[in-house]
Amino acid sequence: MEEIQKWRTALQSPDVAERAAAAESLCHAGPDAAPAVLELVQACADDETVAEWATAALEELGAPPTESLEPLTKLASDSKSPVAYWAVTLLGRLGPAAIGSEKVLAALLHDSPDAAVQERAAWALGEIGAKSAATLAALNRASQSTSPRLARLAKASLEQIQK
Amino acid sequence: MARKKASPPAKSRLFTIISLLGAILSSGGVGAYFNPDWPVIGPLVEKLAQRHAAAPSDGEVGSGKLVQAWRELTTESAAAPAPIETPSRDNAAPAQPASARRPGETLLIATFNIQVFGKSKLSKPGVMDVLVQAVRHFDVVAIQEVRASEDDILPRFVAAINADGSRYDFLIGPRLGRTVSTEQYAFVYDTASVACDTAASGTISDPADLLHREPFVAHFRARTQPPAREFSFWLVDTHTDPDEVKQEVDALADVFQFMRTADPREDDVILLGDLNASETQLGRLGQVPGITWVVSGAMTNTRRNKAYDNILFDRAATSEYTGRWGVFDLESAFGLTREQALEVSDHLPVWAEFHRAEATSRNDIADRVPGVQR
Structure with missing residues (x-):
């Protein structure tokens, strides 16, 4: 735990090599790196050497701690x-516990300029089981998208929600 | 973000996921490619014909000396290397170094997710020594997670493997992924043991965008005497997204089925990689008629609590499978601690053994196809 805290701090270092080493150590920590989830998410936009390890760490992390809901949102x-x-991916992994992020995710599904973020929002809404009228409308719109992936994910989420 | 795809016309699921295989099979040259969005595999493909026998600058990598030094540096009491244990079923037995096996025996095919395989790992001699020695145990290794903006990762890796006189070569795919963090698949293979048809290699086309990282496919054949009886096969290297496993393994069922019919002269399709799914989570892929998989009841990650990696094929068509398989335990093979093994990768290599000679059914197929020359 002490080590994780040390690496969280190191991820804020002005020295890129130190940040990369911290991200790598957190990656090797596997699910134990969960307390560092917010720092790791931000590190995904860092220098390549940092971002690659941060991404790999998040891939293996599983669901984040529930207390990270608000900052992740x-x-x-x-x-x-x-x-x-x-x-967005981590909010989806939280499942129904992330219902508080529904509005933000529905907005991202509607107007994120990034297709990958839109697609993940469509997926996350299904994982969360969001059922508000606004969400269902956003998913219905997305299910008509010309992007096959977005349309498919939105349809799958609608099916999942309406089960 | 990293990759842009064209929207497909409405077609059947099978056809939308895979197309253009015919083009690759009828075309030649290193640039031949499945996916029309990528006219060439990448800069490294142009170097496929090169051999990597030159000694690396750090010539001791792969000698075992660096692993020993690493163990001593990073552990208070370095454990002595233990015999290689391979959790397995049936009559599985420990892997042996490929170079120690007599020609004409069997073929060891492995899959290895070398987590974030890039310049950081290349810069760690102890880690590289383990990777080099591990790969030398096998005739072909399907690698996942080459992650680097540089193009010299595989050339340097293969040079290190060949520092002992081995004659390995590699084939690498394009960078794939939905974010700026992308991955490449690679095949590393012993040219003394197998031949790779670089003209029949490429990335599966996925216009419906079902997969985060479309499988990388290549055709191999064992070197045998006489050559007419050589075991030949497709290898389908794959790495699913951990958040969309169910959908992706279902899509891989279509990939597998398509590859079975891709070339009437070839009935052996071996799909291998990091599926992020155990044998109970294979969905439609696990229900493909006749399909079987080697890993069952064993963990394949370094922490030994997940069964993510596997090797699948049609049990009747690929009767060359000897029934031997294993998970290559890096800790016991190289006397590493769990922490050291995790520095190498969070996955362990998984291998399966095949006879070098084509089984009779292969000849039957060739006999049924008009014009097929064997």
Whole structure:
């Protein structure tokens, strides 16, 4: 735990090599790196050497701690695509516990300039089981998209929600 | 973000996921390619014909000396290397170095997700030594997770493998992924043992965008005497997205089925990689008629709590499979601690053994296809 805290701090270092080493160590920590989830999400938009390890760490992390819901919801609207993408992904992994992020995710599905973020928002809404009229309308619109992936994910989420 | 795809016309699921295989099979040259969105595989493909026998600058990589030094540096009491244990079923037995096996015996095919395989790992001699020695145990290794903006990762890796006089070569795919963080697949193979048809290699086309990282495919054949009886096969290297496993393994069922019919002269399709799914989570892929997989009841990650990696094929068509398989335990093979093994990768290599000679059914197929020369 002490080590994780040390690496979280190191991820804020002005020295890119130090940040890269911290991201790599957190990646090797596997699910134990969960307390560092917010720093790792932000590191995904860092220098390549940092971002690659941060991305790999998040891929293996599983669901984030529930207390990260609010900050992840804020990061979901980050202007940096990799940050938004991973924040949305982690909200989806939280499942129904992330229902508080529904409005933000529905908005991203509707108007994110990044296709990958839009697609992940469509997926996350299904994982969360969001059922508001606004969400269903956004998913219905997305299910008519000319993007086959977005349309498919939106349809799958609608089916999942309406089960 | 990293990759842009054209919208497909409405077609059947099978046809939308895979197309243009015919083009690759009828075309020649290193640039031949499945996917029309990528006219060439990448700069490294142009170097496919090159051999990598030159000694690396760090010539001791692969010698085992660096692993020993690494163990001593990073552990208080370095454990002595233990015999290689391979959790397995049936009559599985430990892997042996490919170079130690007599020609004409069997073929060891492996899959290895070398987590974030890039310049950071290349810069760690102890890690590289383990990777080099691990790969030398096998005739062909399907690698996942080459992650680097540089193009010299595989050339340097293969040079290190060949520092002992081995004659390995490689084939690498394009960078794939939905974010700026992309991955490449690669095949590393012993040219003394197998031949790769670089003209029949490429990335599966996925216009319906079902897969984050479309499988990388190549055709191989064992070197045998006489050559007419050589075991030939497609390898389909794959790495699913951990958040869309169910959809992706279902899509891989279509990839597998398509590859079975891709070339009437070839009935052996071996799909291998990091599926992020155990044998109970294979969905439609696990229900493909006749399909079988080697890993069952064993963990394949370094922490030994997940069964993510596997090797699948049609049990009747690929009767060359000897029934031997294993998970290559890096800790016991090289006397590493769990932490050291995790520095190498969070996955362990998974291997399966095949006879070098084509089984009779292969000849039957060739006999049924008009014009097929064997």
